Amino acid sequence: MTKRNKIIYWVATLWLALGMTATSIVQLLQSKDETDRMSHLGYxxxxxxxxxxxxxxxxxxxxxxxxxxxxxxxxxxxxxxxxGAIVSHFAANDSAKDFFGPALLLILTIISWYFRPIERKPVTI
Structure with a gap:
């Protein structure tokens, strides 16, 4: 793995981890904004x-x-x-700003997955 790919992997992975951790905390705390958003989406x-x-x-x-x-x-x-979050916001006719968070986390997920080191990939037969 090249140094460039390692940097891309770790930057994407750390931002992904930060974003997922932050959103999970908000979801676990069940703030009014978050519960209103879930109700709005029908969940x-x-x-x-x-x-x-x-x-x-x-x-x-x-x-x-x-x-x-x-x-x-x-x-x-x-x-x-x-x-699923992106599709849910689309189905609820939400504005573009509601797509930003899930879209960014989706992109970071794909980048982190794609650039992961060989030892972090499952063995294929």
């Missing part, structure tokens, strides 16, 4: 707790060494959660 409030816990577990999986298959699942979970 039950208890989903905030599930998303918050899953995001923290996903961040842990992506950052810790080893466990490459677990990392794949974490990246997949981030991809599904963020693409």
């Amino acid at each position: 039950p409030i208890y989903l905030l707790t599930l998303l918050g816990i899953w995001k923290l577990l996903g961040v842990t999986a992506v950052l810790i060494p080893k466990f490459p298959l677990l990392k794949e699942w974490a990246y997949a979970g981030f991809f599904f959660a963020m693409s």
Whole structure:
């Protein structure tokens, strides 16, 4: 892995971890803004707790060494959660500003996944 790719990986991964951790904390605290947003999108409030816990577990999986298959699942979970958020905002006819956070986290997920070091990839047969 080149030095350039390592830098891209770690910058994207750390920003992804920061973004996912920050949003998970907001979801776990269930602030009024967050519960209003979930209601607006048509989702039950208890989903905030599930998303918050899953995001923290996903961040842990992506950052810790080893466990490459677990990392794949974490990246997949981030991809599904963020693409689902984008589709949900689209379906609710939300403004462009509502797409920014999920779109940025989706892009960071893809970049981090693509540039991950070989030892963080599952073994293929």
